[in-house]
Amino acid sequence: MENAPLHEAVLVIRDLCKSFGTNHVLNHFNLELYKGENLVVLGKSGSGKSVLIKCIIGLMRPEEGSITIFGQDVLGLSQEDLDRLRMKIGFLFQSNALYDSMTVRENLVFPLRRHWLKKDMNKSKTDELVLEALQNVGLEHTIDMMPVELSGGMRKRIALARTLILKPEIILYDEPTTGLDPITRKEIIQLMIDIQKKYQTSSIIISHDLQCVSMAADRVVMLIDGVCYANDTYEELKKNKDPKVKLFFD
Amino acid sequence: MKIPLNLQSFLEETGDIGRFVSRFFKEGFKPRYEFAELIRQAYYIGYKSLPLVGITAFIMGLVLTIQSRPTLVEFGAESWLPAMVSVSLIREIAPMITALIAAGKIGSSIGAELGSMKVTEQIDAMEVSGTNPFKFLVVTRILAATLMLPILSLWSNAIALYGAYLGANIKGVVSWSLYWSQVFEAVSYSDFIPSLIKTFFFGFAIGVIGCYKGYNSKKGTEGVGNSANSAVVVSSLLIFVIDLIAVQITDLLGLT
Numbered sequence: 001m002e003n004a005p006l007h008e009a010v011l012v013i014r015d016l017c018k019s020f021g022t023n024h025v026l027n028h029f030n031l032e033l034y035k036g037e038n039l040v041v042l043g044k045s046g047s048g049k050s051v052l053i054k055c056i057i058g059l060m061r062p063e064e065g066s067i068t069i070f071g072q073d074v075l076g077l078s079q080e081d082l083d084r085l086r087m088k089i090g091f092l093f094q095s096n097a098l099y100d101s102m103t104v105r106e107n108l109v110f111p112l113r114r115h116w117l118k119k120d121m122n123k124s125k126t127d128e129l130v131l132e133a134l135q136n137v138g139l140e141h142t143i144d145m146m147p148v149e150l151s152g153g154m155r156k157r158i159a160l161a162r163t164l165i166l167k168p169e170i171i172l173y174d175e176p177t178t179g180l181d182p183i184t185r186k187e188i189i190q191l192m193i194d195i196q197k198k199y200q201t202s203s204i205i206i207s208h209d210l211q212c213v214s215m216a217a218d219r220v221v222m223l224i225d226g227v228c229y230a231n232d233t234y235e236e237l238k239k240n241k242d243p244k245v246k247l248f249f250d
Numbered sequence: 251m252k253i254p255l256n257l258q259s260f261l262e263e264t265g266d267i268g269r270f271v272s273r274f275f276k277e278g279f280k281p282r283y284e285f286a287e288l289i290r291q292a293y294y295i296g297y298k299s300l301p302l303v304g305i306t307a308f309i310m311g312l313v314l315t316i317q318s319r320p321t322l323v324e325f326g327a328e329s330w331l332p333a334m335v336s337v338s339l340i341r342e343i344a345p346m347i348t349a350l351i352a353a354g355k356i357g358s359s360i361g362a363e364l365g366s367m368k369v370t371e372q373i374d375a376m377e378v379s380g381t382n383p384f385k386f387l388v389v390t391r392i393l394a395a396t397l398m399l400p401i402l403s404l405w406s407n408a409i410a411l412y413g414a415y416l417g418a419n420i421k422g423v424v425s426w427s428l429y430w431s432q433v434f435e436a437v438s439y440s441d442f443i444p445s446l447i448k449t450f451f452f453g454f455a456i457g458v459i460g461c462y463k464g465y466n467s468k469k470g471t472e473g474v475g476n477s478a479n480s481a482v483v484v485s486s487l488l489i490f491v492i493d494l495i496a497v498q499i500t501d502l503l504g505l506t
Contacts, residue, residue: 097370110376
């Protein structure tokens, strides 16, 4: 990638364990995310990739281990502090999770609600942020449309715009290219790269899409059997002779 | 002793609903308050239900009068028709029918809406954006249902009594002023107040069950359908249970 990551870890995961009954999806999993880096977590379906980022954002609670973001221990934070930290983290859901009953504008304004409380944001500032977010994804004309009126690719872009509106320092992408046609998929990946360059964000991209991995990844972590099985660049992993790694690239 | 599986799951769900209600009281009265969303929900639950409740109440008043008339005529008590119908409507029939209609319309809509939000990760998205989804979605809906049911019930009373007036004039002649003076003579505060109070509980039950079923919807579209369906079934059943308890309390207080 053109933008070499700076070697300052913004997110550190140590010995993370999460089970569902007897299924240990994360088994002492370790990971670091460096500033300005696009890190792809690659793994087959059901390997625990989505569980991992849901633990990071605090939607799921692991049984063991620690998650440190910007020096703060996520698992020890109060709800108030967790909400404050979440404002620095964007999350793009696999299903987009746009609010069906709200227009595109209302969807984008929703994450700003906590800022309203601080009285540091007026209507013109909000409009400015909404417009900027929509310009970033090239969909200014959809501002008054309902999510149901948008195509799959447009919904993904709007979801990305909503993720960007708070100018997060870390973005977590949950399978961003799933269910998209090849052209839209490429557009979304390019958009993710452009955003990373423009805002210098650090990203964790959960994916099993090799096109996404090859285009967007600075580094790839392979999540196999609940552990960080391999950790290298895409090119190096492609050359790896380990049968479990090879399986993905063959 | 081994507890049968059905009983066990019933007890577990009752416990879960209890915890859900205690969370409502814990979070509902702490700032920040979601006033705008509460007003929006009150509009959907209350205002948007007026036509349906009105039409049902009108037919109910009309039919009750038409069907009661022959019996009263048989006993030579035709002049008691407005009094009998109004007491029946205000004490029992109008609040119950309103609550059952609301359970069908509002309970199912809340169950399906929250269920689909859960399945499509919209509730998670709210949480991630720093908004407490329980406060924003659940507290507002339960409060709106609790506050709107009494208003819908009052509306239903008024329309049903008007329907009864028309019903009384189909086979007889009762003047507008005579009809209303007989109604107000027959109905006392002890008829009206307990029936109004129980509608708050009906609304609360509809809101709680609709939200509980939707908020805890299992994954998939089938789960959304089940949430909507069971929200109606359970809240309708609860309405009858609450009514039974309310009648017993009214009886104990000597308000019958």
